[in-house]
Amino acid sequence: MSQPLYRRTVLKCIVAVAASTAFGCRDEEVEDGQVYFPQSVASGEPRPNSVVLWTRAVNSSRPEADVELSLQVARDENFEQRVLVLDGLRATSEHDHTLKVKVTNLEPRTRYYYRFVFEKHGKQLSSRTGRTRTAPAPDAEAPVRFVVANCQDFRGRYYNTWQRLLQLDEDLDFVLFVGDYVYEADSSLVPSEDPARNVSFTDPGSALRRDLGGGRTELVAQSVSNYRDLYRTYRSDPFLQQVHERYPFIIVWDDHEFSDDCWDAHATYTQGRTDEFQPERRRNAELAFFEYQPLDTTDAPPGAIEADREPRYPDTRIWRDFVFGLHLRLFVTDYRTHRPDHLIPEDAYPATVAMDAAVLASLGLSSAFAAETFAYVNIDEFPSQQAVLQGAYVQLAVAAGMDAVVAAARAAAVVQGNLALAYVNPVLAAAAQPGAEPLPPADKPRGLAFVHMGKSELFSRVGSRYVVIKDTFDVYAAWRYATTGREAEDALGEAQEAALLDSAGQSQTWKVVASSVSPTSMIWDLRDKADVEPPSVRNRYYYSVDQWDGFPDKRRDLLTALRDLSGGRALFVAGDIHASFASVEQGVPALTAPAISSTAVQEEAGNEVTAAGFPPGTAVYRYVVTEMEATFREANPGIVFVDTEGHGFTVVEVGPEQLHASYHRISSIHVRENYADRPEALAGLFSRSDFRVRSGSIDVA
Template sequence: MSLPLHRRTLLKCILAVAASAPFGCSDNSTDPPPEENRSFFPQSVASGDPRPDSVVLWTRAVDPDNAGATLTLSLQVAQDAGFQNLVLALDGLTPSAEHDSILKVKVTGLAPRTDYYYRFLVVQGSGTVSSPTGRTRTAPVASSVDPVRFAVANCQDFAGRYYNAWQRMVQLDEDLDFVLFHGDYIYEIPGSVPTGLEGRAVTFSDPGSTLPVTLLGRSLQAANSLSNYRDLYRRYRSDAFLQQAHERYPFIVTWDDHEYSDDCWGDHATYTDGRLNEEYLERRRNAELAYFEYMPLDVPPGADAGPIDVGAAPRFPDTRIWRDFEFGRTLKLNVLDYRTKRPSHLIPGDGYPGTVVMDAAALQQVGATADFATDVFAYVNIDDPQYGSQKSALRDAYQVLAIAQGLGLADASARAAQKVQGNLAVTYVNEVLGPLGQPTIDPAGKPRGLAWIHLGKRTLFSRVGSRYIVIQPTFDVYAAWCYATTQKSCQDALGAEQEASLRQSVTSPNTWHMVASSVSLTRMIWDLSGKADITDVSLRNRYYFDVDQWDGFPTKKRELLEDLRTLAGGNVLFLCGDIHASFASVEEGVPILTAPAISSSTVLSEAAEAVSGAGFPSGSPVYRYTVTLQEQTLRESNPGIAFVNADANGYTVVEARPDEALATFQLIPSDQVTVNYADQPEALAPHFTRRAFVIRQGTITETTPP
């Protein structure tokens, strides 16, 4: 697509000078220079998806005095901040009223590894006003062996917290090729963190179109309509430091769950842990459209030069945002989508704790019969007539518990009939029957198997024991069996096409193959199995803390890491986020870096809330090992962890070099996230510390920060 020059320079240049030329077109017009006016561009400007010859430029333009007015913009791209050497001047651009006054333009024909400056202009009265000036950079030429340097960021909750990490990045003004942001750019429930902080509230303009949810006894509103999701992006992008980061660097982005719904899979939400059907197709598509509108990514992929038709991007279930980027021979970056195609969590939120999911034959099939020979794993077929009274009592108990957790009588009765049948674990059955005064069942001589309770699921509808804090040894056995008996589909987190593309990509001759995963691959285990001071022996287990991330697909994770390590000749590195903690670890011979959250509550504070809420006070051994000594517990439970910080915010800078990679964590204590440093910037730097690591051929070694 041909892009015409600005009308004032049209007669001064015969052709639009390609950015590969040594000089661009000069605009020597005597017209007064445009004045920057952010009120016309309330979310400023942004750029993204840099290629050697192209980049996507973004803005949102509105008339502050007439919200319904249609503006006509011009775009200028230059090799200098004064816009004397234009390489592009494009007129007649109209922000899309259908898409919240968004304008995205793909600019092609650019020179590799070159800084460009850009701005959007609008004629207003007798003058011209300008957006803030943005700076972007293209990727290097294919043959380049120069180092590639970029920041890794994620998880930037806005409500009740300040963007001190973005402020620090802007202060340092580091020489970065791009910013990799891999997930939780927004949070769909703005009230989940109470806030009294000035300027950090988030509200919906149309609260009547939200999705009512109840979390931890609080009635909240989750984004649901397209209007709701747009409200979130507008508010988040009102932050001055986030704007400045976008103005300085191109972003490469992917999403995680909160861009749609917490712990989602496909178009399924998980707020009610299976009490209700939470399949929301329209909501998912609304979330995706707002994302495509506000993110400077090249979607639909392969678009021609010029304005991007956001509405043409395929949406769920046909969404495709996974893609790869080359930065010379030094770096091949694969950006994954973990949420769109992944299956449900292996343990359902509404799983009946007593339901046997691996019977004696299944245990024999995987060679695990001897591992589960004790009475704890005994089960019976509750439909056997001899257990008629126990079955009736169990159904009555289920109904009472389900009603207490929010189900109506009819639904609770139907669920009781559906769930309380077939093979049930004697351990759970007797736990229910005993307090009811019903005769319990003798486990002696009964077959052995694994039920949901043996994996940690103890209540009817709960994320604990299904998505969080599951028993690792039994979970791994079940996961491996499920993987084998479903032809791998139960752990197919990426989908066949994306996984095949990833495997093919890492065979390229690039020195480094880095993979951006929105969720972490570091094994997060709490090993309480040998803690004698935990008096309740049933709690002495090894637990996965979070199986919403890759720990929830352990068989697939192990297979994928081993295969990628081999295919890439050892030079593969995963870059992760989501968990609100910093990690450097080696898993199956593959280095994993997990960046801290920009501003979201840290995993230490979240664990403290969860553990105390489960009835373990701060002085208890369980609290001590999982909260007070959490970092020590994680390191002891996973020898591959070289570094962990569970209570700091910040970001990570990665430099890919021909012979090694360097990762530097920029960290600020989590208690500083509620302190506003906008008016005291000199006070911010002393709160940051740095930890640096060298990555070579499957190893991570700490080094002195640069």
């Protein structure tokens, strides 16, 4: 429910509208009151006749008290041509002194200026002035320009990319932010010498302590207070504030606004060692997001939008549809809230046979899996070996941090039935004890187990969410997709997918689908690399199946439907992976914007490959890290452009027949360097790559 409009508010609205003519409108003298608005102002949700305006106001002399505010909206930055004045608004302590207001009855494709005013000791104290713009009317012949941005880790990093966007002073209709606006952790692991770039919690006792092994821990947000701390801190950055002051934002979350690699209300920190279903934590994260972001999830009436009235988990709905003139229809998707678990569970026992001989035979795949490496046994028929395997499971699980009693129960539950000898025999051989003799694979049935998809440890994201063997994973994914009525890959949920496809078929405008994760297939193909050792590593791998590579069948069907329904005028824009991509997937162009500041994918992959036993100097490291871009392009011929090392943003201009995309990038070596006082030096470090997007194609412009 919106806050009531007081009688004085209504009267001033009438006066303001009447005065928004050549005669102008003036009120009491307004003074600089920025100190009372520590996160400045922001706008969002630009539609032809409305926009959402936001601020946070704190009275330092009464920090716990609600703050009464006025909102002024004008056609000019001197506020002489006011179109709206609202009094009696409240930034309440209940919502961390945030306030967002939906303003309606505006003109299409019009620039407006706005400010919030706080009265203290008879003085009118103003926030900084914000600038926003409404969307063009649905029948307007107008090109549309926007920026795609994502992934802005604050900890020890600087927002040089936002600074560059401000330098360019692009004429934009909006900024599309596709996720990871905040990261849920404090600075325990990455302390900065600059205290202004550290993240801490005012109530650390209400946070979760995440054990990363090797004595390393960090605090991650759990309470509403924790999540609010994140937004307050991130929005303290002056360049981020200025971008919000200059452009309206359209925002969706990815995972880190709640928890890394999350699905539904499940975290993944313990890799399956514990139950991480955390609905209350999810609701806390969503409340802070709704408080701090200028968005409208319920098509609220004009006036103040109460954040706690916006539906939260399990009733969350932040996917929504925007129309910008005749040339752009933007559908913002929510990939995290409704999606199922990753197809390979983090706690999957590597030896467990997921598809047995009968299943493979029914699919006509017996000959494809005839090699001895796919042999399996019913381990219940070999009690001595089963006991050894269960003992090994307990030992490994306890070493990973699981309680011994819980580990024993888990071992009894999973070390049974059909198990792959590709995992069983190495464990038995390593045990080197009576009853641990390896089992011969000859004449044994063949099946597909999790170990054949790259899962080699009990509790691990490798072989589950990352570095998954593509060819075996694809077989398993297709079978699960078919046998679960497609629910195994239902990333968007039935209602959202239906709305997306309905939107795609509405008209022949460009249909731009905003996705927090990339549809571009990221594959390492090591099959023909003779210098890769050991030979067992010579496979094709998906780098990440937390993104759309993890739902390959749903991606294929969704992209095909979008292509056909839109008459070929469909485009995906995405983020998440901390790299730049321009590719064509299933006939649909896809643009993946680089990260604002988060660790580049090349560096992240280098750390993981080294930890897996392939340090610099090895052939594996060379192909998947040093030559990552060439390896990705070789394995996916649809990739037109890739940069796995830079930070930046992408500017997109939509016209009637084609789109233009400009990637603005800076090397990741500069992310920890502050260029606030060196704008000319910063400008010289950026490069730009331009592309033309037409129906089903991307070309260098």
